[in-house]
Amino acid sequence: MSKIKSLSDLRKLREELKSSLELRENAESADAVVQVKIGMATSGIASGAREIFNFFAEELPKRRIKAIVTQTGDMGYKYAEPLVMITIPGKDSVVFGEVDIKKADEIIEKYIKEGELVNGVVPKSYQTI
Amino acid sequence: MTKINQHILTCGGTGCRASESKILAARLKEELKDSEISQNVKVVESGCFGFCEKGPIVKILPDNTFYTQVKPKDAKEIVEEHILKGRKVERLLFRDPNTNELIDESKSMGFYKKQIRIATRNCGFIDPENIGEYVAREGYEALGKALFELEPADIIKTVKDSGMRGRGGGGFPTGFKWELTAKSESDKKYVVCNADEGDPGAFMDRSILEGDPHSVLEAMAICGFAVGADEGLIYIRAEYPLAIERLKIAIKQAEDVGVIGDDILGSGFNFNISLKYGAGAFVCGEETALIHSMEGLRGEPTLKPPFPAERGFFDKPTNVNNVETFANIPAIINKGAEWYASVGTEKSKGTKVFALAGKINNVGLIEVPMGTTLREVIFDIGGGIKDGKKFKAVQTGGPSGGCLTEKHLDTPIDFDNLLAIGSMMGSGGMVVLDEDDCMVSMAKFYLEFTVEESCGKCAPCRIGNKRLLETLEKITNGNGTMDDLDLLRIQGGVIKDTSLCGLGQTSPNPILSTLDNFWDEYVEHVEENKCRAGQCKSMLKYVIIEDECVGCTACARVCPTGAITGNKKEVHFITQDLCIKCGACMDKCNFESIELIA
Ligand SMILES: Cc1cc2nc3c(=O)[nH]c(=O)nc-3n(C[C@H](O)[C@H](O)[C@H](O)COP(=O)(O)O)c2cc1C
Numbered sequence: 001m002s003k004i005k006s007l008s009d010l011r012k013l014r015e016e017l018k019s020s021l022e023l024r025e026n027a028e029s030a031d032a033v034v035q036v037k038i039g040m041a042t043s044g045i046a047s048g049a050r051e052i053f054n055f056f057a058e059e060l061p062k063r064r065i066k067a068i069v070t071q072t073g074d075m076g077y078k079y080a081e082p083l084v085m086i087t088i089p090g091k092d093s094v095v096f097g098e099v100d101i102k103k104a105d106e107i108i109e110k111y112i113k114e115g116e117l118v119n120g121v122v123p124k125s126y127q128t129i
Numbered sequence: 130m131t132k133i134n135q136h137i138l139t140c141g142g143t144g145c146r147a148s149e150s151k152i153l154a155a156r157l158k159e160e161l162k163d164s165e166i167s168q169n170v171k172v173v174e175s176g177c178f179g180f181c182e183k184g185p186i187v188k189i190l191p192d193n194t195f196y197t198q199v200k201p202k203d204a205k206e207i208v209e210e211h212i213l214k215g216r217k218v219e220r221l222l223f224r225d226p227n228t229n230e231l232i233d234e235s236k237s238m239g240f241y242k243k244q245i246r247i248a249t250r251n252c253g254f255i256d257p258e259n260i261g262e263y264v265a266r267e268g269y270e271a272l273g274k275a276l277f278e279l280e281p282a283d284i285i286k287t288v289k290d291s292g293m294r295g296r297g298g299g300g301f302p303t304g305f306k307w308e309l310t311a312k313s314e315s316d317k318k319y320v321v322c323n324a325d326e327g328d329p330g331a332f333m334d335r336s337i338l339e340g341d342p343h344s345v346l347e348a349m350a351i352c353g354f355a356v357g358a359d360e361g362l363i364y365i366r367a368e369y370p371l372a373i374e375r376l377k378i379a380i381k382q383a384e385d386v387g388v389i390g391d392d393i394l395g396s397g398f399n400f401n402i403s404l405k406y407g408a409g410a411f412v413c414g415e416e417t418a419l420i421h422s423m424e425g426l427r428g429e430p431t432l433k434p435p436f437p438a439e440r441g442f443f444d445k446p447t448n449v450n451n452v453e454t455f456a457n458i459p460a461i462i463n464k465g466a467e468w469y470a471s472v473g474t475e476k477s478k479g480t481k482v483f484a485l486a487g488k489i490n491n492v493g494l495i496e497v498p499m500g501t502t503l504r505e506v507i508f509d510i511g512g513g514i515k516d517g518k519k520f521k522a523v524q525t526g527g528p529s530g531g532c533l534t535e536k537h538l539d540t541p542i543d544f545d546n547l548l549a550i551g552s553m554m555g556s557g558g559m560v561v562l563d564e565d566d567c568m569v570s571m572a573k574f575y576l577e578f579t580v581e582e583s584c585g586k587c588a589p590c591r592i593g594n595k596r597l598l599e600t601l602e603k604i605t606n607g608n609g610t611m612d613d614l615d616l617l618r619i620q621g622g623v624i625k626d627t628s629l630c631g632l633g634q635t636s637p638n639p640i641l642s643t644l645d646n647f648w649d650e651y652v653e654h655v656e657e658n659k660c661r662a663g664q665c666k667s668m669l670k671y672v673i674i675e676d677e678c679v680g681c682t683a684c685a686r687v688c689p690t691g692a693i694t695g696n697k698k699e700v701h702f703i704t705q706d707l708c709i710k711c712g713a714c715m716d717k718c719n720f721e722s723i724e725l726i727a
Contacts, residue, residue, distance in 0.1 A: 001261060003387045005395045007273040010264070010388075017265035024136055024254060027191035030236060040215040054169070057134035068191035069134060071215030 022061055026068050032089055034067035034112055036060070039075035039083040048100070049082040055104050056084070065112060080122055086111060097122040135170045135212060138188040139199075140253065142177035142339050143332075143371050149201055150174075150185035156204035157187075161212070170212055176340015178253035179494040180240055183223060188253070193234040196221040226490050226512060240491050243510055245472065247480045248296075248456040249496045252340030257375050260382040263343040269388045271462035275351045276396040279462075284355040285311060288458070290466035292478030297323055297414075297451030298529065298555045299631075300477070300544040306448060309438040310356040313446035318358035320349050321423075321442065321449045324365040324372070325407050325414035328527030329578060331558040333482040334452035336494050338365070338372035341456065342379035346389055348458035350400045356448050361402040364419050366409040376404060411528070411582035415630050416441075416449040418584065429586045430630035451556070453482055473499035477543030481554065487524075487561035488515045497542075504538040507561055518563040522646070526555030528575045528582075529635030531642025532568065551642045553635075567664035568647040569654055572639045573601050579636040590633030593624040597637060605665045609655040617644060663727045666710045670726050675700050677722030684714035684723065 004010050026033045038044070038053045053071055060067040075083045080097025086107065087093040096107060097120055110116045139145075139154045154174050161167045178186045183197035187207065194217055196207065203221060210216045223232045225239070232238055246252075255262035263269070275284050289304025310318060322345060326334040338345060349361040365373060380402055383389035391399045405423045412418045413428040420442050422428035441447025457479060461469045470478045477499040483506065486492055490512030497506060503523060507513070514520050522532040531552035533540075540546050544554050562571060576598050585591040597620045603609045621637030628634045644651060653659045660668040673684075673693075678700045685693040685701060692708045695701030703714070715723040 001382075001386050003385070005387065007277045007394055010269060010273050010394060014264050014267070014270070017261050021255070021262060021265045023133070024138075024190050027193055028254070030191070030193060038215075042214070045214075050166075054132075054134070057169075058132045061132075070192040073214065073216040 019061065023068070026066050030068060032066075034060070034065060034089070035085075035087040035093075036067055036069045037072045037075075037085040037087075038069070039073070039081060039085075040071035041074040043078055044075075044081050044083065047081040051101070052082050052084060052099050052104055055101055056108075059105075059108060060112075063108060063113075065108070067112075077122055083122070088112065088115070095122045096120045133169055133171045136190040137170065137172045137207075137212070138175045138178075138190065138253065139172065140176070140178050140184055140186045141174035141257070142181075142184075142336055143369075144177070144181045145185040146371065148185050148198075150199075152201045153185055153187070153199060153204060156201045157208065160204050160208040164208060164213060166213065173256045174258075175255060176252040176257050177249075177336040177494055179244075179249070179336075179496075180238075180491065181493040182491050186253075187221075188235060193236055195223055195232070195235040195238065197223045239512065240493070240495075240510055243501065243505055244496055245480050245498050246496050247460050247469075247472070248344075248453050248482055249337060249340065249494070250460065251344065252336060255341065257340055257342055258378050260343060260379070260386060263341070267463055268343055268459075269347055269394075271459035272347050272350050272354075272388060273394055274462055275354055276394060276398055281311060281355045281357070284351060284462065287462060287466045288355075291461045291469040292466075292473070292476075293454070293457060293461060293469065294477060294544060295451055296453035296457075296481065296556065298526075298553070300554060303450065303454055306438055306450070307352060307355050309436065310358070310446050310448040313439050315446050317360075317445045318356060319442045319445060319447040320353045320356065320358045320361040321416075321419070321437075321447055322349055322361065322363040322452060322455055323414060323416065323419060323449055324363055324369070324452050325409075325419060326366065326369075326452070326556065327409070327411035327414040327582070328556050328558045329575075330486045330560055331484050331527060331556050333484055333494060333557050335369050335372050337452050337456050337482070338369070339375050342372075342375045343383065344456045344459055345452055346376075346379055346383055346402055348455035349402060350389060350393065351458055351462060352448055352450065352455070353400045354398055356446075358446075358448065359399045359401070361400060362405050362423060362442070363402065364405045364407055364413075364423055366407045368409050373404065373406075380404075410584070411578070412584045412630070412632050415632060418630070419449070420447060427584070429584045430632075432629065453557075474541060474543040474546075476545050481542070481557055483557045483559045485511050485559050485561070487559075488518065488563040488566070489513070489561040490515055499543045500541040502539050502541055503533065506542070506559070507538070511561065514561065514563050518565065520561070521564050521566055522562045522568065522571075524552075524560040524562065524571065524575075524639070525558070526553035526635075526638070527558045528579050529553060529631065529638055530555045530558075531638050532562070532571065532646055533642075534646050551638075551645055553638070565662050565664075567660050567662035568643045568650050569601070569605055569660070570662075570664045572643045573598070573605055575639040576601060576636065579632065583632065583636075587627075587629035587633060589624050589627040590629065590636065593620060593628070594633065594636055596620055597624065597640070601640065604651065604654050605660075606667045607654070607658045607665070611652075611655055614644070614651055614655065617641075659727060661727065663725070668727065669710060670705060671703055671708060671710065671712070671715060671723055672726060673701050673703055674722045674724055677720055679720055679722070681719070683717045683719065687713045687717045689713065 680698040
C-alpha cells in the first residue's frame with residue numbers, strides 16, 4: 001500500500017478495500033441480509049450447481065445486494081437440481097429448481113430485488129428433506 | 130478474476146496457537162492449493178474469538194459454521210467435506226454441554242448471544258497483520274476525523290460525554306484525564322498505553338493487542354492530538370511475544386501508509402509510537418511505577434499527586450491509559466458520545482471485556498454491556514458450572530478484588546455496584562469457584578501473590594502483608610484461634626489505610642471479602658479444624674481402612690517420616706502426629722485401602 005496523503009485518500013482507499021470484507025460483514029448480520037443456499041451434493045455439482053453458486057456469489061455484490069451465498073449438502077427433491085433456496089429477511093424461504101444462469105439472473109432481478117415470484121418454485125408439498 | 134466466496138477464519142491468538150492453530154492454518158492452505166476452487170477460498174488468521182475453552186477455533190464464512198478443537202489433521206476433512214461439498218463436519222461442531230445439542234453456527238451459541246463487541250469489535254474478524262482489513266472496518270477514520278474535522282477540545286468533550294471510564298481497574302473518567310493532560314503546560318508530553326496486564330488469569334489486553342493492534346495505535350494518536358503530545362509509548366510485558374510481534378508489524382504498516390509518524394495524513398500532526406518492555410512485575414502496572422520502570426529506574430510507585438498527567442515520564446505530562454480503554458476510543462469518535470452512552474448503566478457506560486476462568490464451562494474472553502448481571506455472565510454466557518457442580522463464588526478484580534456469592538448473582542455489573550458489594554471491577558478477570566474450592570485457600574492464593582509482587586518500598590505492604598499471610602497460614606494449618614480472625618481484619622485495615630500505592634491499599638480485599646461472605650468457613654477451620662472443600666492439606670487425615678488393608682507393608686516402607694506402623698500381614702496404622710500429609714502411602718497402596726478424610 002502506498003502512502004495515504006489525505007483524509008479523502010483514506011476514505012477512497014476504504015471504499016476500495018471494503019469489498020474484501022463484505023462477505024464477512026454480511027455473515028455477521030446474517031439475519032438481515034438475503035440468504036442464498038445452493039444444493040451442492042455430488043448430484044447437485046453434476047447438474048451444474050457450482051456454476052450457479054459462483055454466479056450468485058459474484059453477481060450479488062456486483063449488483064449491490066447484501067447477501068450471503070452458501071452451499072449446503074443434499075436438499076432432497078433431486079429431480080429438480082440444481083436447487084437454490086432463497087431467504088429474504090422476514091419472509092419464508094422459497095426453493096427454486098432447475099436453475100440455470102438465465103433463471104438465476106431472473107431470480108435476482110425479479111424475486112430478490114422486487115419480491116416478485118418467478119416460475120420454477122418447487123412446491124412445498126414436494127419438498128421432502 | 131474469480132471471486133472469493135468463502136473465508137476460513139482460524140484463531141491466531143496465543144491460546145489457540147499453543148494448540149497448533151498456526152500449523153492448522155498452513156495445512157488448510159495446503160489442502161486448498163490443490164483443489165479446483167483454491168481461487169475462491171481465503172484462509173485468514175485472525176485474533177481471539179473468545180471461546181478459548183474449545184480452541185483452536187475455525188469459523189467458516191459466510192455460513193458462520195463454528196468448529197471447535199480443530200487439529201491440523203482435520204484440515205483435509207474440512208476442505209473436502211465442507212468447503213467443496215457444503216457438508217458440515219459434525220464431529221467438529223460445538224455441542225452444548227447443558228442441552229447436548231449440536232450447534233452448527235456461532236449465531237445461535239449462548240456464548241455469543243448476550244455479547245456486544247465494541248473494544249473487541251475486530252478481534253476474530255480481521256487479520257491483525259493486515260492494515261488494509263483494519264482500514265476497511267472504518268480504521269483510522271476516527272483519527273482522520275479528529276485531525277481534520279475536530280478541535281482537541283471537541284475530542285475531549287466527546288470522550289467526556291461518552292461517560293468512558295478507564296478499564297485498567299480504577300474506573301477514572303477518561304475524558305477528565307485527557308483534559309488534565311491537555312491543560313498541563315509543557316514543551317513535551319507523552320501518551321502511554323498500559324499493557325502490563327499483571328492480574329493472574331487476565332488476558333483481555335493481550336487478546337486486543339493480538340487481535341486488533343491498530344485500534345490501540347489509532348486511539349493513542351487521537352489522544353496525542355487531543356492532549357498535545359507527539360510521542361506514544363506502549364509499556365508491554367516481555368511475556369507477551371505474540372502481542373509484541375503484532376504491534377511491531379502494525380506500527381511498521383501504519384508508518385508506511387502514513388497514519389502514524391510525521392505529518393499524519395498530510396495534517397502536519399506528528400505522532401510516533403514505540404514499545405517499552407516490562408519484566409512482568411505486577412506493581413509495574415501501577416502507573417507511577419510503570420513510568421519509573423520506563424525511565425530505567427526501579428519499578429516502584431511514588432505518591433500521587435503529582436499525577437502523571439501533570440508530571441510523568443521524565444517529569445513531562447503523561448497520559449496513561451489502559452489497552453482496553455484505548456480500544457474503545459475510535460468507536461466513540463466514529464459513532465459519537467451519545468451512542469456509546471446509550472450502552473451500559475447510569476454511571477458506567479459502554480461494555481467491559483472479561484476473562485472467564487475457573488470452574489466454568491465456557492472459559493474464555495467475553496465483552497458484555499455494563500449492567501449485565503453476574504448470573505447472565507456465568508450461566509448464560511459462561512454455560513454454568515463444570516461437571517454439574519454447585520456454584521460457590523466468583524472472584525472479580527484479581528488480587529485487589531473480592532469474592533461474590535449466590536446472593537450477589539443478580540447484581541448488574543458496573544464499577545460502583547461491585548465496589549458496593551465488597552469487590553471491584555479491576556481489569557476484568559473473573560474466576561468462578563465451585564463447592565470444591567476452599568475460600569480461605571483462595572484468599573491465601575491471592576495474598577501469596579501480592580506478598581511476592583510487593584515492591585518493598587513501603588513498610589505496610591512489605592511487612593504488613595507478610596504478617597497477614599502468616600496469620601492466614603496459621604489458620605489454614607489448623608493452628609488458628611478466633612482471635613486470629615479478628616487479627617486478620619485489624620491487620621488488613623491497617624495495610625489498606627497506610628500503604629503507598631494501590632497494590633497495598635487493596636491487597637487485603639480477598640481476605641476481607643471472604644471474611645464477610647464466608648465467615649462460617651473461617652470459623653470451621655478454626656474451631657473444628659475442618660476444611661469442607663478438602664483443600665487445606667493439614668486438616669486432612671490419611672487413614673487406613675482396616676477392612677481393606679492386607680498388611681503388605683508397602684506404605685510403611687515408602688513413608689518418609691516413619692508414621693506408619695504394623696506387622697506383615699496385619700492391618701497397619703498411621704500416627705497422625707507424625708504424618709506430613711505427603712500422600713506417598715496412598716499412591717503406593719495397591720489395594721485402595723488408604724483414604725483421605727476431611
Ligand atoms: C498494583 C496495580 C497494578 C495495576 N496494573 C495495571 C495493569 O496491569 N494494567 C492497567 O492498565 N492498569 C493497571 N493499574 C492501574 C494503573 O495504575 C492506571 O490507573 C491505569 O493504567 C490507567 O488507565 P485507565 O484510566 O485507562 O484505566 C494497576 C494499578 C495498581 C495499583
